[in-house]
Amino acid sequence: MPPSIYFPQTNPSHAQRDRLYPFSNGNLPSAVNEKLHNRHFGPWVLTRTVPLPGSRKRRLRVCYPNTSRVHQFAVARFGQKKGTLVFGLLLLLCIVLILGGLFSGVRAVVRNDSTLVFRREELQRIWKWEIESGHYPSRREIPPQLLLNQEYNNPSLPPPQGSTARSPTSGVTSTNPMGPRRRYLNANNFTESIEYPPRPVPGSVADLDRIMDHCDFSQKKYVRDCHEFLRAGAGLDNTIRFRRAGSEEMSYIYVEEADNTTAPFVITPPDQPATTGTPLPELKLKAGVEWEAPLKLDAPDTYRPHYDLPNPPCDEDSPRIFHMFWAGPFTDKPYMAILSFLFTQNTGLHLPRGSIDDKVCRPQLWLWINPGSASSVPNQSITREMFDSLKSNPWSAPFLHPRFKDVVNFKLWNTTEQLDGIPEIKNDWAKLTSLFNSGGHKYNVPIPVAEGEEEEGMTATTTRARSKDEQRAGSQSASTYDKLSVIMSDIARFVLCHQYGGIYLDADTIFLRDWEELWGWKGAFAYRWSRLPRYNTAVLRLGKKSALGSFIFRTALKNDMDVHPFKLSVYAKQAMVDNLLLRLPDALFDPAWLNTEDYQLDRPAQPLFTTFLAFFDTPAPDNGSPASLGFSGFFRGAFSYHFHNYWWKPFDPARNWPDLGPRFIAGEKKARKEALASATLKAQLNTPPDVDTVTAFADRLEDDKRDLDWATVMKRTFESYMRGERPNMYGESLVW
Structure with a gap:
């Protein structure tokens, strides 16, 4: 049967239309057109x-x-x-x-996306300096692309038992271990007290290689298991100890012993350079720059084990200084950081004033304060003004008490002075058009202030910020986030560690245990950016005036002074120095991060935070845990907790003032009065609007939050220690 002219089997062409519909002038009948349209x-x-x-x-x-x-x-x-x-x-x-x-x-x-500015020979020199200074107590492989032709002497790594000689081969990837013997401590032998965990042994060292074996996220290790390993090896599980098979495998803390019976390796130098006849892997220079001249490095540091140090056993090349950076008014956030430092670190505050224990090197906390806008330069009287402000602020005044002298130190941050103190950049940083650069977010160098246009706290020779963002200091909400202060702190951490030595921590950090074993590890480290194989420098250990620090500053200078952690990751990887700056698992310092990004929720760390806000506003199904578990139930085993900003969230909304007892009652009254002036707090506490004096206020259970959040429990725990109502986490009471 021939096809119907109204229902053709194929879509007709123009020629077919003219043949089938000779009188249509190229237009199909409406019925046919509808059929074709719906076909x-x-x-x-x-x-x-x-x-x-x-x-x-x-x-x-x-x-x-x-x-x-x-x-x-x-x-x-x-x-x-x-x-x-x-x-x-x-x-x-x-x-x-x-x-x-x-x-x-x-x-x-x-396209040339390289950030590299150093030749291979200079990278080899950086490795040599760091290894011979004892900053590489590790058996991790040295990148073979460096083409080392000899093993550098490593005074911080003991040789394996029974080894006597070895000749290096082409592309050496190991060091010559010639350090003291290590004796690993068995945590099951810590029986001093069943009520409180023991203080770390003075001079003990955390073997970060072993920690990586048990905690590395890239090797599919769980944060929960890592914390068990960390607390078991340090004896932090004293009150909940149970038998585990192979408990010696949990040991990661060691001490170096003087009676080293192991013979060091005898190195046989090669007859010719190992690179002879070997094609050199290309090192691509950053576009638009020339190769950097050799770094001006001092002689390598002299590695001195703990037993070889004087009394007290403090190493001048590796001072025990915790650095923090703060801009804007002093609030409960740095207050909490300092309280947690006093509650956990071995500061000697449990001993009578004036007594000295020369067997322990005491750590200090240096809080660097930028009192004005983030980009301003203080005048000559600003130091006095800074301390006057600290004395009048209820949150900071307690730490100016003579008892905390040489324990907590407030330092004035001066951008010009600090950057001029870094030889690697002192002659170049002022020439940059954008000094404050973090991940491509740039702020221009402040412009000079003309005569007669000075602002309060500034002189004609200082500077004025260019924008409202630069003039703001501090963060009151997510919408008024002080980005410039955060970006400025990105460079401040490298300046402080390189200039003074020590460990930098972001101010949104609380200490959870003694860091003695981390001080013992002389190498540099930061930690992992959650699931990504990049650095997070919220915790940063960098050697004082080290070759690695010099490399970072010169490389950053040639890359728009960008020291954002992601950019640092690129610098280190392309220059093959990333093993010198160990990227530790975030389980040690940021234990909730993976859970907040929906990782490891099948076996989460405890407590379970699916958002960082849960620290301040613990969800109702979980907020029975903080008060019942207390400090000991909060990520036990981790060294610190990073709550990621939230500067505007109070730790204790119902008692948003320092509660440190009669010794500091004047500051408490002032802070109480300011808190009661808040309409929000008045409504929350059922306080009559006409209450304008602290003496008229009485603490009532009905005004307190029934279920306390984790942030509140931590604050009140630290404050009870300061009031003398309980000892610190190691059973030591504060002696005034």
């Missing part, structure tokens, strides 16, 4: 399978657009001529996009 021309996407190379049974399924369907849709929608034109334009656009993508990919390969 199904196949799916939008077609699939085809192609065989995989090397496999007879498996085939690859490939999806691609159905061009016929697209064309028919365009014709039905716009008509034959316009539809064909639209289809042609779409096809041309797709071709342009595909070719553009291919060209971009080729250009990305060809």
Whole structure:
């Protein structure tokens, strides 16, 4: 049967239309047009399978657009001529996009994205300096691309038992271990007290290689298991100890012993450089710059084990200083950081005033304060003004008490002075158009203030911020976040560690245990950016005036002074020095991070935080835990907790003042009065609006929050220690 002229089997062409409908002038009858418009021309996407190379049974399924369907849709929608034109334009656009993508990919390969400014010989020299200074107490492999032709002497790593001689080969990837013997401590022998965990042994060292074996996220290690390993090896599980098979495998803390019976390796120098006849891997120089001149390095540090140090056993090359940076008014956030430091670290506050224990090196906390806007430079009287402000602030005044002398130190941050103190950049940083740069977010160098235009706290020779963002100091909410102070702290941490030595921590950190064993490890470290294999420098250990620090400053200077952690990761990787700056698991310092990004929720760390806000506003199903578990139930085993900003969230909304007892009652009264002036707090506490004096206020249980959040429990725990109502986490009471 011939096809009907009203229901043709194929879509008619122009010639067919003229033949079938000689009197239509190219237009189909309306009924036929409707049928053609509603006709199904196949799916939008077609699939085809192609065989995989090397496999007879498996085939690859490939999806691609159905061009016929697209064309028919365009014709039905716009008509034959316009539809064909639209289809042609779409096809041309797709071709342009595909070719553009291919060209971009080729250009990305060809483009020089290198940040490297040092030759291979200089990178070898940096490694040599760090290893011989004892800053590499590790058996991790040295990148073979460095093409070392000898093993550098490593005074911080003991040789394996029974080894006597070894000759290096081409591309040496190890060091010559010639350090003292290590004796690992068995945590099951810590039986001094069942009520409180023991203080770390003075001079003990955490073997970060072993910690990496049990905690490295990239090796699919769980934060929960890492914390068990950390607390068991340090004896922090004293009250909940239970038998575990192979308890010696939990040991990661060691002491170095003077009676080293192991013979060091005898190195046989090669007859010729190991690189002879070996093609050198290319090192790509950053575009637009020249290779850096050799660094001006002092002689390597003299590595001195703990038993070889004087009394007290403090190493001048590795001072025990915790650095923090703060801008704006002093609040409960640095207050909590300092309280946690006093509650956990071995500061000697449990001993009578004036007594000296020369067997222990006491750590200090240096809080660096930028009192004005983040980019301003203080005048000559600003130091006195800073201390006057600290004395009048209830949150900071307690730490100016003579009892905390040489324990907590407030330091004035002066950008010009500090950057001029770094030889690697002192002659160049002022020439930059954008000094404050973090991950591409730049702030211009402040402009000079003309005569007669001085602002309060500034002189004509100082500077004025260029924008309102730069003038703001401190953060009152997420919408008024002080970005510049955060960016400024990115460079401050490197300046402070390089200039003075020590460990930098962000001020949104609380200490959870003694860091004695981390001080014993002389190498540099930061920690991992959650799931990403990049650095987070919220905790940063860097050697004083080290070769690695010099490398970082010179490299950053040639890369727009960008020291954002992501950029630092690129610098270190391209220069093959990333093993010198060990990237520790975030389980040690930021234990909630992976859970907040929906990782490891099948076996989460405890307590379980799916958001960082849960620390301040603990969800109702979980907020019975803080008060019942207390400090000991909060990420036990981790060294610290990073709550990631939230500067505007009070730790204790119902008692948003320092509660330190009669000794500091004046500051408490002042803070109480200021808190009661808040309408929000008045409504929360059912306080009459006419209450304007502290003496009229009485603490009532009904005004307190029934279920305390974790942040509140931590604050009140530290304050009870300061009031003398309980000892610190190691059973030591504060002696005034």
